[in-house]
Amino acid sequence: MSESSLRPRFERGLAAPICLTWELTYACNLACIHCLSSSGRRDPRELTTLEATSLIDEIADMQIFYVNIGGGEPMIRRDFFDLVEHCVARRVGVKFSTNGTRLDRAAARRLAATNYLDVQVSLDGADVATNDQVRGVGSYDAARRAMDNLAGENFGPFKISVVVTRENVAQLDQFASLALHYGAQLRLTRLRPSGRGADVWHELRPTLEQGRWLYRWLLDRPEVLTGDSFFHLSALGAPLEGLNLCGAGRVVCLIDPVGDVYACPFVIHEQFLAGNVRESGFSTVWRDSELFRSLRQPGSAGACASCGSFDACRGGCMAAKFFTGLERTDPDPECVFGHGEAAMAALAPVALSLRPVPAPTHSRRVAVALPAPRERRGTLR
Numbered sequence: 189m190s191e192s193s194l195r196p197r198f199e200r201g202l203a204a205p206i207c208l209t210w211e212l213t214y215a216c217n218l219a220c221i222h223c224l225s226s227s228g229r230r231d232p233r234e235l236t237t238l239e240a241t242s243l244i245d246e247i248a249d250m251q252i253f254y255v256n257i258g259g260g261e262p263m264i265r266r267d268f269f270d271l272v273e274h275c276v277a278r279r280v281g282v283k284f285s286t287n288g289t290r291l292d293r294a295a296a297r298r299l300a301a302t303n304y305l306d307v308q309v310s311l312d313g314a315d316v317a318t319n320d321q322v323r324g325v326g327s328y329d330a331a332r333r334a335m336d337n338l339a340g341e342n343f344g345p346f347k348i349s350v351v352v353t354r355e356n357v358a359q360l361d362q363f364a365s366l367a368l369h370y371g372a373q374l375r376l377t378r379l380r381p382s383g384r385g386a387d388v389w390h391e392l393r394p395t396l397e398q399g400r401w402l403y404r405w406l407l408d409r410p411e412v413l414t415g416d417s418f419f420h421l422s423a424l425g426a427p428l429e430g431l432n433l434c435g436a437g438r439v440v441c442l443i444d445p446v447g448d449v450y451a452c453p454f455v456i457h458e459q460f461l462a463g464n465v466r467e468s469g470f471s472t473v474w475r476d477s478e479l480f481r482s483l484r485q486p487g488s489a490g491a492c493a494s495c496g497s498f499d500a501c502r503g504g505c506m507a508a509k510f511f512t513g514l515e516r517t518d519p520d521p522e523c524v525f526g527h528g529e530a531a532m533a534a535l536a537p538v539a540l541s542l543r544p545v546p547a548p549t550h551s552r553r554v555a556v557a558l559p560a561p562r563e564r565r566g567t568l569r
């Protein structure tokens with residue numbers, strides 16, 4: 189069955205999410221300026237090991253095949269390996285995202301010895317200057333050391349995960365070379381105005397021209413993973429790889445560190461809070477929450493109704509619209525035909541102060557200094 193023929197089913201929602209993200213902690217030793225979950229400080233209400241283990245059991249019982257583990261920095265949790273290994277024991281695959289700072293040789297060895305496990309190391313610049321401007325001083329070297337450690341322990345094809353920005357879009361070929369160097373896979377994601385990303389989105393989001401260039405670059409490289417991030421670009425012609433739909437509350441959702449369930453990782457806001465796993469269990473929230481039920485209803489095409497590309501782009505990303513003050517029926521703020529720019533410009537100035545603010549924030553005021561980089565041999569810079 190083709191992806192497009194499956195789309196109507198996915199739009200009505202499934203018995204379990206296909207793409208479940210679980211942020212294990214809001215604690216993070218970096219302070220990336222675009223962090224979608226405004227991470228930094230641990231939330232004292234974080235799920236305990238026992239609660240997290242029961243949640244894994246429930247995920248396994250729901251026959252969810254894998255979970256995307258993120259944070260914050262998930263490796264900061266002392267029970268990180270216990271939880272990962274419990275997932276794997278229950279045959280729930282794990283894809284986890286890390287800034288790499290805790291991924292030393294011993295951790296790489298342990299990860300390499302674990303089945304059903306995929307690692308994504310975040311890197312937002314192909315050189316120190318571009319990356320560290322976004323992710324903090326020392327973060328490029330830390331990510332590269334983590335990659336060296338994974339390669340040194342023969343982990344296999346891990347992922348290099350890049351948030352595409354105005355500053356790094358011209359470096360995509362360099363990222364692809366880096367991935368080739370490590371035998372890794374390149375994964376690109378879209379910068380959304382979520383979390384601290386809201387503060388930098390206007391300056392860092394790719395220009396419309398860069399978006400068109402990115403579209404052609406991706407079309408030529410179907411092997412590059414995108415997690416369906418860029419489906420708004422499919423309005424330019426042939427569809428990009430993926431489902432090309434907003435899966436929020438239908439096939440996608442987020443469980444945050446305190447057990448709150450949101451419609452997607454990019455809408456951590458009370459308007460998209462469906463419930464809490466502590467109160468009713470995850471499956472009940474997924475199945476019965478009023479919010480998810482409403483997201484599974486057919487939506488109106490709204491301002492996009494007359495657009496010949498609506499079938500390709502479906503009006504774009506709900507999160508990007510929400511945090512830029514647009515309605516769900518407005519065009520995506522990065523609509524390739526500029527209709528989102530026009531819609532944002534048309535917002536009444538008085539409405540500016542009323543635009544939704546991402547919440548909660550766990551940002552720290554001061555970033556923790558990373559250890560000085562050690563020398564590496566035989567690797568690309």
Ligand code: SF4
Nearest residue numbers: 434436452505506507
């Ligand atoms: S809101 Fe945006 S990021 Fe979230 S599932 Fe929909 S399209 Fe994807």
Ligand code: SF4
Nearest residue numbers: 492495501519520523
């Ligand atoms: S007008 Fe709407 S449907 Fe058309 S390309 Fe823009 S966001 Fe997509």
